Amino acid sequence: MIVNATEPVTLIGGAEVDKSMLDRARAVAPRVIAADGGADAALVNGARPEAVIGDFDSLSDWARQQLAPGSLHHIPDQDSTDFDKCMANVAAPLIVGVGFSGARLDHQLAAYNTLVRFAHRRCLLLGTEELVFLAPPELRLDLPEGCAVSLFPMGAVEGISDGLEYPIGGLNFAPDGRVGTSNRALGAVDLSITAPKMLVILPQTMMERAADALLSSRAVWPDL
Template identity: 35%
Template sequence: MGVESLLEPLIVSRNHTVCLVGGARVSAQVISSILPIVDQFVAVDSGADHLLAAGITPAVVVGDLDSISDHARATFAGRLHPIAEQSTTDFEKALSRVEAPMVIALGFTGGRMDHVLAVLNVLARYQSRAIILLDDTDLCFVARAGETRIAPPVGTRMSLMPLAACRVTATGLRWSFSDQDMQPTGFISSSNEVAGPITVQTDGPLLITMPAALLSLAQKAALRE
């Protein structure tokens, strides 16, 4: 079943960047660093507690709301949007109801491994959207079919991980490759290194991972600006 058939009524629709905040570890420093570029925050279940601690009021609090604290529940009582169905994760519940040109997702890495794997599954299925997964150390985004360009500083760590079978040409890396078959059970490019401006050509979803400090570059690449 395609993503289009799973579309839900929108809760938030913005013309600028929206940040989804989940319940995994989120540092106050990361939240502070993205304030200038985020138009609106959406709390995903106990992500509401992170925003409460940071003094930020979310547009809405979305999810099955089984892990939000009583304090956050009471504080944001008028913004709660419970979604009880259990066929999707809270991350997908929020993402499918938010419309924005760019989504930054905090608080969805670390913690339970099955949660992280479920997030990657969602990224693969929503590959047509510009979504950046961000934590204290790293960020990642999906380079969808076509050409993606990005120019991080030489020496930057970068990994290219296929989310499905795809054929990839990547230039500008220390270990570049051409017309390479990549798949989750086959060839991947982990802990590669930037040697110059990067061009990636792929016919399928390819997860690009690099340091979190390069968020502005990742935004432009994900949006193909």
């Protein structure tokens, strides 16, 4: 394990990052780690990562010169993404990822795939419009009435809910079947999910509430 933290960490990727987004993430998760070229975005926005993990195909020479050699962790494996490499080598109560959504849809989809494959990690991906995380087995979200809540299955999964306008109990979700987009909160929302396959999508303004909910959730998916 490259980083073993007892507090939440901010993980910076190579997609769009602005200082306000990074500042919000760091308020929840003060320690900073970067995935490959995310180190450039970190440095430009005034954050010095304590570790940079990746195959280094996008890390600039400029960023390398700013960082201590001991903070650079080169993993040349081409069968995994830089996000995969970070999730495999960073243990923390919560990982808040910025710079993992934006211009490249294929990269964004790959990041969601990683969330499912590393279901034992609590990780929230913050974008410019929305945030995404994998639902743990049990979750309580303190949301305002009318807040948009979308549930998107990455595999066959079921669940029950309390506090959603359209309850999910008795429904069979699948990526090629029923999905749960465009739901709304009636207030606080309780979810119980049968498998580590359900993505929760909320407005990015709910980041702090989502982080609190994930940190408060006692149940976690096992490391398979």
